[in-house]
Amino acid sequence: MPAITFIHPDGKSDRVETSGGESAMQAATRHGLDGILAECGGNAMCATCHVYVDESWLARLPAVADDEDALLDGTAAERLPNSRLSCQINITPELDGLVLRLPDRQV
Amino acid sequence: MSAPGSAASGVPHLDVDPFDVTFFADPYPTHELLREAGPVVYLDKWKVYGVARYAEVHAVLNDPATFCSSRGVGLSDFKKETPWRPPSLILEADPPAHTRTRAVLSKVLSPTVMKQVRERFAAAAEERVDALIDKRSFDAITDLAEAYPLSIFPDALGLKPEGREHLIPYASVVFNAFGPPNQLRQEAIERSMPHQAYVAEQCQRENLAPGGFGACIHAQVDEGAITATEAPLLVRSLLSAGLDTTVNGIGAALYCLARFPDQWQRLRNDLSLARGAFEEAVRFESPVQTFFRTTTREVELSGTRIGEGEKVLMFLAAANRDPRRWDSPDSYDITRRTSGHVGFGSGIHMCVGQLVARLEGEVMLTALARRIAKIEITGEPKRRFNNTLRGLDSLPVTITPA
Numbered sequence A: 001m002p003a004i005t006f007i008h009p010d011g012k013s014d015r016v017e018t019s020g021g022e023s024a025m026q027a028a029t030r031h032g033l034d035g036i037l038a039e040c041g042g043n044a045m046c047a048t049c050h051v052y053v054d055e056s057w058l059a060r061l062p063a064v065a066d067d068e069d070a071l072l073d074g075t076a077a078e079r080l081p082n083s084r085l086s087c088q089i090n091i092t093p094e095l096d097g098l099v100l101r102l103p104d105r106q107v
Numbered sequence B: 001m002s003a004p005g006s007a008a009s010g011v012p013h014l015d016v017d018p019f020d021v022t023f024f025a026d027p028y029p030t031h032e033l034l035r036e037a038g039p040v041v042y043l044d045k046w047k048v049y050g051v052a053r054y055a056e057v058h059a060v061l062n063d064p065a066t067f068c069s070s071r072g073v074g075l076s077d078f079k080k081e082t083p084w085r086p087p088s089l090i091l092e093a094d095p096p097a098h099t100r101t102r103a104v105l106s107k108v109l110s111p112t113v114m115k116q117v118r119e120r121f122a123a124a125a126e127e128r129v130d131a132l133i134d135k136r137s138f139d140a141i142t143d144l145a146e147a148y149p150l151s152i153f154p155d156a157l158g159l160k161p162e163g164r165e166h167l168i169p170y171a172s173v174v175f176n177a178f179g180p181p182n183q184l185r186q187e188a189i190e191r192s193m194p195h196q197a198y199v200a201e202q203c204q205r206e207n208l209a210p211g212g213f214g215a216c217i218h219a220q221v222d223e224g225a226i227t228a229t230e231a232p233l234l235v236r237s238l239l240s241a242g243l244d245t246t247v248n249g250i251g252a253a254l255y256c257l258a259r260f261p262d263q264w265q266r267l268r269n270d271l272s273l274a275r276g277a278f279e280e281a282v283r284f285e286s287p288v289q290t291f292f293r294t295t296t297r298e299v300e301l302s303g304t305r306i307g308e309g310e311k312v313l314m315f316l317a318a319a320n321r322d323p324r325r326w327d328s329p330d331s332y333d334i335t336r337r338t339s340g341h342v343g344f345g346s347g348i349h350m351c352v353g354q355l356v357a358r359l360e361g362e363v364m365l366t367a368l369a370r371r372i373a374k375i376e377i378t379g380e381p382k383r384r385f386n387n388t389l390r391g392l393d394s395l396p397v398t399i400t401p402a
């Protein structure tokens, strides 16, 4: 199963094994990772699963949908060009090794 | 052959009435009975299927094509009975109609909009605490759980000052009406005319102040997103679902924090837990206890065959305490990872006002915990009975300022 890495604002990192068909948010919450709140449980409504995608991976992710784009304007931490909602990133085998950086706050 | 209304063989039949006042007084033993009887049960009293385990509640919520909302999310089947009011264009709608109206309300209540109202909501919470500290002893429901949302939400919507006393009674009718034709529902509807008249009037464009949520909905008409006849009905959704729910949500949080002083201390030691404390109260008390769906086809759910046109009752509150999903489900823990609870529903109909509710809860609990050392319950809490909402009518408390 693909594994992904979350890097905390303090530089510590957590490698998380995903299970089939999961989103990055689900993998993170299943492992009890701090830094992903996911208040809406992955329904693309809360913007509290915000991540910054490592630049080298950006082009390999599917494009941002309109509703995700609108939500990203409301993230607690600054929106950057590599901002995504982790509940909208489904982990496929091609994303094995994905690196996501966590913002300093989600609300 | 199974005719609509008759149950398939094998499914456990239960003789419980989850809309009876004796049930409301203490629903937990019955919730356990419902969960343990099987993944799907049949309630003979109202001739409906029921799901009370997390997995099945979540599955039903996330399969709107099979378990639809357009035939009503209460017991009444809109295909067979005339609804008591024109159906909601969002709650009681299916895709693709739902997708369009939902997009409008999502935009009006988005995280970006919450950033704009946050300061105002927080300032009002501080003012409320000032007033309560002067009083020392008060009713945590009327003086706080009701007074606070009433001091901000009608203004945020852009409502006129006159007639606001209809708001909570109107919502109470709406949530009673999802229930079966019992006394609570019948009496509520019989007395609803003045409240309905008030609400219909306030939903009109000219009665909504510029800049408010209501005016923002009407502005979507100019964008071509909805029609001029749809806009008032979408405003009505906020009047129906936006106030009494948060009254019961904030009431639930206060009742929890007053009953569990260790959690209150934890919150006082770390104010960043306020949002989590509110969210956990929504899981623990589930202010919205139940909703129904109607099957659009024959379907098998966890081994039970359910025919077309059957009502399925989802026990959100029981799912939120299902030990299959939650560790120590019956303890209120403000540091719990609550993500995935179904207190706001799940899937395409998941509460579109959840950000408003969380913002109110967070700023209110933050203001209280910063300035109040202790909350003591000083009298018998009284319950308010409603077919869908769970909450108190009165919670006498005395506070000690920090």
Ligand code: HEM
Pocket: B069, B073, B090, B091, B092, B102, B105, B109, B237, B238, B241, B242, B243, B245, B246, B248, B249, B250, B282, B286, B287, B288, B291, B316, B342, B343, B344, B345, B346, B348, B349, B350, B351, B352, B353, B354, B356, B357
């Ligand atoms: C603690 C407070 C609240 C709770 C527990 C709550 C609960 C819920 C639940 C369980 C649903 C799902 C209904 C379904 O699946 O059929 C829902 C939907 C909805 N809620 Fe809330 N709610 C709250 C606050 C609010 C607020 C503040 C608003 C408005 C500002 C609101 C507006 C709505 C609307 C319009 C829907 C229908 C959404 C749709 O069908 O797509 N709610 N709510």
Ligand code: FES
Pocket: A025, A037, A038, A039, A040, A041, A042, A043, A044, A045, A046, A047, A048, A049, A071, A085, A086, A087, A088
């Ligand atoms: S979990 Fe809420 S938007 Fe991703």
